[in-house]
Amino acid sequence: MEAVVLREFGAASHLAVQSVPDPHPGPGEVLLRVRACGVCYHDVINRRGSLPRTSVPAILGHEVAGEVIEVGPDVTTWHVGDRAATLQRLSCGACPSCDAGRGSLCKRDNRFFGEELAGGYAAMMVAPIAGIGRVPDDMAWEVAATVCCTAGTAVHVVRTRGRIRRGETVLVTGASGGVGLQTVQLARLDGARVIAVTSSPLKARALYNAGAHEVVVTRDLDFAQQIRRHTGGEGVDVAIEIVGSATFAQTLKAMRPGGRVVVVGNLESGTIDLNPGLVIVKELEILGAYATTQAELETALALTHAGLLTPFVTEVLPLRDAAAAHIRLENREVAGRLVLSPDAI
Ligand SMILES: [Zn+2]
Numbered sequence: 001m002e003a004v005v006l007r008e009f010g011a012a013s014h015l016a017v018q019s020v021p022d023p024h025p026g027p028g029e030v031l032l033r034v035r036a037c038g039v040c041y042h043d044v045i046n047r048r049g050s051l052p053r054t055s056v057p058a059i060l061g062h063e064v065a066g067e068v069i070e071v072g073p074d075v076t077t078w079h080v081g082d083r084a085a086t087l088q089r090l091s092c093g094a095c096p097s098c099d100a101g102r103g104s105l106c107k108r109d110n111r112f113f114g115e116e117l118a119g120g121y122a123a124m125m126v127a128p129i130a131g132i133g134r135v136p137d138d139m140a141w142e143v144a145a146t147v148c149c150t151a152g153t154a155v156h157v158v159r160t161r162g163r164i165r166r167g168e169t170v171l172v173t174g175a176s177g178g179v180g181l182q183t184v185q186l187a188r189l190d191g192a193r194v195i196a197v198t199s200s201p202l203k204a205r206a207l208y209n210a211g212a213h214e215v216v217v218t219r220d221l222d223f224a225q226q227i228r229r230h231t232g233g234e235g236v237d238v239a240i241e242i243v244g245s246a247t248f249a250q251t252l253k254a255m256r257p258g259g260r261v262v263v264v265g266n267l268e269s270g271t272i273d274l275n276p277g278l279v280i281v282k283e284l285e286i287l288g289a290y291a292t293t294q295a296e297l298e299t300a301l302a303l304t305h306a307g308l309l310t311p312f313v314t315e316v317l318p319l320r321d322a323a324a325a326h327i328r329l330e331n332r333e334v335a336g337r338l339v340l341s342p343d344a345i
């Protein structure tokens with residue numbers, strides 16, 4: 001089959017289409033004919049060599065949708081022709097974390113698509129059934145592919161981790177990416193007042209369209225003062241930190257006492273200087289948020305299918321454009337999601 005293979009870590013130019021052996025499903029697995037695979041900033045970080053569980057040559061991509069074309073020997077719940085979309089990572093379904101509904105903390109099986117598992121920048125992909133959910137018949141493939149990591153992450157961040165309540169004020173950094181736009185939408189849907197921060201004035205319109213009440217455009221990432229102005233000097237109840245280290249200090253300054261910071265992205269893989277005093281006197285809660293559970297994927301697919309969350313697929317590109325897609329993402333030229341499809345020409 002054709003696949004985009006990352007031959008060595010580093011530049012986007014190391015991504016190239018080549019012919020590789022066809023994969024086959026083992027026990028507990030299905031083979032998907034890949035119809036669409038989202039290009040996520042996680043893939044850029046992975047490509048650079050920042051994720052220790054990936055080894056090259058690698059096939060990236062964890063945002064995959066496609067139809068089942070072969071099932072493993074013991075698989076009875078999935079059949080040829082079924083439509084599936086992947087979670088980012090697996091979980092065992094039986095450990096204390098999984099029993100508590102927190103599959104994204106499962107350590108017994110934490111394999112990630114595009115890292116230990118071959119990903120979806122390819123014509124076909126093997127998927128363990130613990131890592132897939134069912135796609136409605138009339139949902140477009142490129143939408144289905146991106147629901148988990150955008151809308152699914154938004155469900156995890158806004159509802160599960162952020163516990164955002166009606167009437168709360170929510171700050172979203174890195175708001176114009178795929179996760180950001182869906183987070184803005186869901187927070188608004190759930191009754192919050194949403195302030196979005198973006199680095200580009202060109203992206204403000206998309207953020208207002210997604211439901212942001214206010215958009216703060218800042219190239220130098222110095223936004224705490226503006227947030228305080230927008231909140232009558234009070235600060236926000238909840239911050240969804242999608243950028244990570246580059247904005248974290250400003251985000252902390254923008255919090256009201258008792259606020260909750262949900263950290264879901266760290267684009268530059270950097271570290272932060274944290275003044276514990278600020279966390280102490282404001283009694284801030286700093287909460288991590290990672291991946292999506294099968295239940296959250298189902299919720300996200302249902303919200304998207306019902307039209308309550310609008311997908312933001314910007315463009316569908318052929319596999320050979322994978323490197324170009326990475327470069328556009330790194331240059332912050334993309335509002336929403338780029339999707340690769342083996343069917344695109
Ligand atoms: Zn993703």
Ligand SMILES: [Zn+2]
Binds near residue numbers: 095
């Ligand atoms: Zn588990």
